[in-house]
Amino acid sequence: MCEVIKHSDGIDMEDLCGGAIFQAVELGVFEFIDRIFQASPDLVWSNNQNKRNPLQFAIECRQERIYSLIYRLDKTERNVIGNLADTSNSNMLHMAAMLSPLAKLDNISGAALQMQRELQWFKEVETIVLPRMRDTLNAENLTPRALFTKNHKExxxxxxxxxxxxxxxxxxxxxxxxxxxxxxxxxxxxxxxxxxxxxxxxxxxxxxxxxxxxxxxxxxxxxxxxxxxxxxxxxxxxxxxxxxxxxxxxxxxxxxxxxxxxxxxxxxxxxxxxxxxxxxxxxxxxxxxxxxxxxxxxxxxxxxxxxxxxxxxxxxxxxxxxx
Incomplete structure (x- = not known):
């Protein structure tokens, strides 16, 4: 796929391998994402059906290795990608406020450590987004912190x-x-x-x-x-x-x-x-x-x-x- 991407002109890269990228993000196949982004860095801006790019989707799926690729971008690009909103007007911090998939939580011993990991994700993404994005309301009229509290009450x-x-x-x-x-x-x-x-x-x-x-x-x-x-x-x-x-x-x-x-x-x-x-x-x-x-x-x-x-x-x- 990387060879095709390198030598293809005029082909919509997002249509060519967009589905594969989001499947790889969901499954945590870091090597695939790493090679694809090296072959075509613009694919980091591709969207799924909810208008979420791969790095936003990595937060939702709690794939920390794939999310860490955001540090390859310069500060301006990180700010831009952190401010992008999906179809429900949720930004990157809203996605960090969602509850982790059960498969990821089950790998952590004890509910207290699970809660700690969720807070670590939220604090990490908070360093990426601009301060004003912390008060942005989504379609449910909730700020990221309010959404975090709602989803993690139990x-x-x-x-x-x-x-x-x-x-x-x-x-x-x-x-x-x-x-x-x-x-x-x-x-x-x-x-x-x-x-x-x-x-x-x-x-x-x-x-x-x-x-x-x-x-x-x-x-x-x-x-x-x-x-x-x-x-x-x-x-x-x-x-x-x-x-x-x-x-x-x-x-x-x-x-x-x-x-x-x-x-x-x-x-x-x-x-x-x-x-x-x-x-x-x-x-x-x-x-x-x-x-x-x-x-x-x-x-x-x-x-x-x-x-x-x-x-x-x-x-x-x-x-x-x-x-």
Whole structure:
């Protein structure tokens, strides 16, 4: 098709491959779109039946790689393409305000992260269009922001429920760890000297490991509970899903993981102090202590990594595509 385009004079390019372009955009076939636009850059202005060009249609279909081709255009062309309206008088920002296709949302874990991705799309397109386009009304007499709120009302509710359920479960775990670690600090292994109150195993190195890991577990679990309480008491406005709520979830899950790991270290060191004469018990104890840490990493760590990358990673948009 590229060879035909390069050597065809007087042929309507839009009629020749317009249908194929919009099918490729919908399916996310970046390589095809990239080669076609290189062969005939004017095809970026072609329209479908709704008078939407390929880049506008890429926003509607949430195809970020194809949308990133807009950065090949100069600033003037980006402004022009951002101001074009379709048959319903919707501009590029109105299309970003639409709800993503379910197939794209299903690839993201949790309603809160889905809402975050929708906000990232809206904020990204907002940087392309002129400021006055943010207040443009479409055929439904709605601005882009009003349309976004209307279309994402249910997703906000689902995101709030997901956040609260996760925070509630983690708060219970954190509160239990606080209780255990606080009690352990005053009931040290081997007990205290009756006359002075000084711990009997104070001079042992393992006792220092026990005390330090106990303190780390207590402080980190307290931080975790406070973060999850902050999530439970948040106002859950739309923009909170962009940075505020994910950041609290990152801190809460990270400190909860540290508190569980430190608790297992404290338990293992305390038990080893008590049974140091029976070294054959040590290896099974360490193995069993690593089980809950491994389970937490297996079940929750992928979610933590996904939230961190989604919030503080490089983003899904490539602003450095070659001209």
């Amino acid at each position: 997703l906000v509710k689902e995101g709030e429920r997901w956040m609260k359920e996760t925070a509630t479960s983690c708060t219970v775990v954190g509160a239990l760890i606080i209780t255990i670690m606080f009690a352990s600090a005053f009931t040290v292994p081997g007990g205290n000297n009756g006359e002075t109150g000084i711990p009997i195993f104070l001079k042992k190195k393992l006792f220092l490991v026990f005390i330090v890991s106990d303190a780390i577990s207590l402080f980190s679990s307290t931080t975790s509970v406070l973060m999850f309480l902050g999530i439970l008491t948040s106002r859950y406005a739309e923009n909170d899903f962009l940075k505020s709520l994910p950041t609290k979830m990152i801190i809460g899950l990270s400190t909860l993981f540290i508190s569980i790991a430190a608790m297992m270290v404290a338990f293992s060191s305390g038990l080893f102090i008590m049974v140091h004469n029976k070294s054959w018990i040590v290896i099974p104890i360490i193995f069993l202590a690593s089980v809950p840490i491994t389970l937490f990493i297996w079940m929750q760590f992928p979610l933590l990594i996904e939230i961190f990358i989604s919030t503080y990673g490089g983003g899904i948009f490539d602003r450095k595509v070659k001209p």
